[in-house]
Amino acid sequence: MWKEENNKLLREITFKNFVEAFGFMTKVAIEAEKMDHHPNWSNVYNKVTIELTTHSAGNTVTEKDRKLASVIDALLK
């Protein structure tokens, strides 16, 4: 689940393997591009760490981050 910390929404997700993790990242990338709102994230093998913050709002959490978080959650269902 998401944590809100240091002006970011944070979530770490563990997948079965790298292919599952990267497949998920591809789906998120397509949605993020449509929304013109992009995650700060990293991937190590089967783990994806996501930080959502709005650069144009001085790196604070805005409705755009909350919306992207809910889109990401829906992709995980």
Ligand SMILES: C[C@H](O)[C@H](O)[C@H]1CNC2=NC(N)=NC(=O)C2=N1
């Ligand atoms: C020009 C473009 O709309 C902006 O740079 C968008 C792109 N994606 C973005 N993503 C995030 N997370 N924050 C932004 O402020 C932001 N701005």
